[in-house]
Amino acid sequence: MKKEIFHDICSQVFSFLENNEQLTIYLEGENSQYFRFNDSKLRQSGIIEDYAVTISLFSGKKSLQSATTVSSDIESSVINLKNEIQALRDPLSLIPENEFTSFPDNFESIEMIKSGQLPDRNEILEALMDVITRDYLTGVWTSGKIFRACSTSEGTNHWFEKDSFIFDFSLIDEKENMVKVLFPGNDWDKDRFTAAFQEASSKLKLMNKPKMELKPGKYRVWFEPNAVADFVDMFNWNGVSESAFRNGSSCLLKMRSSDQKLSNLFSLKESFSSQATASFNSRGEVSNDVSIIHKGELMNTLVNSKTALEYNMVSNFAEESNSWGMGEYMRSPLMESGDIENDECLEKLGTGIFISNIHYLNWSDTLGGRITGLTRYACYWVENGKMVAPIKTMRFDDSFYNFFGSNLEGVGKEISARPVIETYDGRNPGETTCPGILVNDFELTL
């Protein structure tokens, strides 16, 4: 979708408003090519064009939302949105006022266009297959444009457009050892992909040893940045949200009510400096960076405008999700780096477990900060700084008040940005940026 088309649709829809009405229009769109692979061959191939629009109709202290789909065809899109507005008018008159409802203030309009050199859609499959015929590869290639836009009837007009691709794949050997690779980018470079594939292939060969079975107990562990990113993303689920604090579900509640602290090596913020994702939210409000935890102390939570009104706070214009009870969430979290060099991590670990990836995390005791999950992919037993053998899958259950707290011994110097790979509601331009961490007494349970 072109920016001009979206703005044309918006201006025609705004002209349909009645005197007492205000409207925001938020677009989440993509035009994407997907290839799904299994056993280094093609399983599924397709294209998805999807332009999901959420309109919020305001009348004083009343507001209703409608989510629908539009297309690049202006006439049908305008008719569709006008129909949705009309469909909202009757129920709007029936619902009570909500004192926490407010139309967003005007913000200076933002335009962020991140153009890239995406591969030709007719040629990319051949180019990938040139490289991936060795080993067993399973995974998904995704490429194309991602859009975010927000316009309000009071004059805010934001546009975010990004060319990007990501090849999210696993290499698997006959013994079902697996290495996970995320190969993201904006400019396609076959040589760079070939190098990434060969590096993963070499890592897989290293795993060709009998797997060790560990016993439950406490272990010294080095977590690679991808694993740390999974832990950090848990703070988006009953964590950093101010509304989660207020409704008693935040895992960080003890950091406010009991003054509990994490390690002074742990700092976390919401950061838009990489410009990976749009800094405006679905109301068109523009967020700045927010320090959430600094040197182990809770500094701020994420507060959206509704929560701010309800609890008499200042909004930092966070985004909110109504699904999964998430409340306000980080769109671009960044954990700050430490001083362990990349090539020092095994030596610093000494004897313990090197964990590349973790899997299927969930809270086993939210207020206690306890997270359970499993090891996955290239995880090794290490002795005296040397990788000995891959380990069989182990379950862990430990509190972040331990592994980001008193048991956090060191933090990696290099940070790695992991793009959001979930596509449940379409492609998402966000990312989670983390270093690796060295942890003592990490608890494995099964």
Place this chain on the structure above:
Amino acid sequence: MNFKKILSQANSKAEWVGLRYVEEKQNILSTKKFSLDNVQRNATRGVMIDVMVNGQFSYYATPFLDEKHILECIDIAVNNAQLASKFSVFKFDHDTVRKGYEGTYKTNLKSPLSNLSVNDIKDLAFLGSKNMMNFDKRIIHAATTVELIERNTRIVSTNGADIDQKMDIVLVELSSTAQDKKDSQTRSNHGMRGHCFQAGAEFIEDYDIETEAKQISHQAIELLEADQCPNEVCDLVLAPDQMMLQIHESVGHPLELDRILGDERNFAGSSFVNLEDFGTLQYGSELMNIVFDPTVDNQLASYNYDDGGMPATKEHLIKDGILVRGLGGIESQIRSGIDGVSNLRASSWNRIPIDRMANINLEPGVSTKEEIIGSIERGVYMESNRSWSIDDYRNKFQFGCEYAKLIENGELTKVVKNPNYRGITNPFWRSLSMTGNEDTYEVFGTPNCGKGEPNQVERVGHASPLCKFDKVQVFGGA
């Protein structure tokens, strides 16, 4: 839109073309404490174009319902299928993998959901939240969500398929949080989003939300005052609203044939089940009878045809504890040679159908609740899922519940909080020692099953009796 006319003009290079049109309207209203929190309509519609060339499928999903545009999309999909067919993991025969069935389906209901006004659901939600909030001063938060969903799917294809299915779906979610200086405990009606069904407006009219809301807040207060669940190995009794999750994670997903064939290894994972296990694997005790049943009136995932256009029938997946059939649609059945079911399902117009659960139910046994509880000297009874985690081969699981009671000397005694248990799938199911009778059998569903690349969320149903498992590791919170 005249889809048959479009098909008559479709690119002749395609061996087969199918169009799946989906239109879904959702009306969602939620209250928080004593206020209206959110009122939202979701209205999505679009068409999934699927073509086959040289035995390879390729798809194009678009919301732009214009004949000329759809024909252009078909051309692009045909071109992509040609390019893709050089690298196919499997070559399908179009007449075998897509049949030309005709038929319809409609949710069993007395009155369509469209008869409900925003006032009807607003009043229901406020009634729920007010009854939860007013129960006790320690209730600091209460939320009610009501979702009404109307979904129409139309499938047509060049080989004669013409299927029209209409579903009306209701979800009512209540949650209440009690808090004091030391702790915070949340209770809901049957776990997160577990209370959902295919139903008409009569569901809302008949729902006793007042009683349920008061009970939820009562139990949240009980949990606030309770001791931690003990850490020990003992007998475990699971209520049907936790059995839903146990069946889902440790039976449903491992039996999906596309996982066993490796399609999901990069995302959701694989399975400990191998193709040669069908017909021989002792999955659980002989009390374990699991069925794929899309025919249950009002269960969340009932239908007559899957999104691959195949007629759906009730089938045993596990009979008397033995694994007999896979959860695989026609594509996986052809690829694997294993008997499957009609479970090719897509979350919407913008996703292709893959092997999914539908209604996966554990059939009732003969024991009364009193007999089950009375048989236990020391154990724990758990209700309503709140935490779930299992490894990528679906072996090592750990699940947590909202509410639990100790069982001592054959009786339910005190409430305990933060109950969790863990185990390994086959040994756990082989320890199934009692299954409740029809009186203990309850039907639930979840709209939150994630899978596939690109990812998709599917609605699935689960029903179960009360069940007893021997010698399970249970434990409490920090």
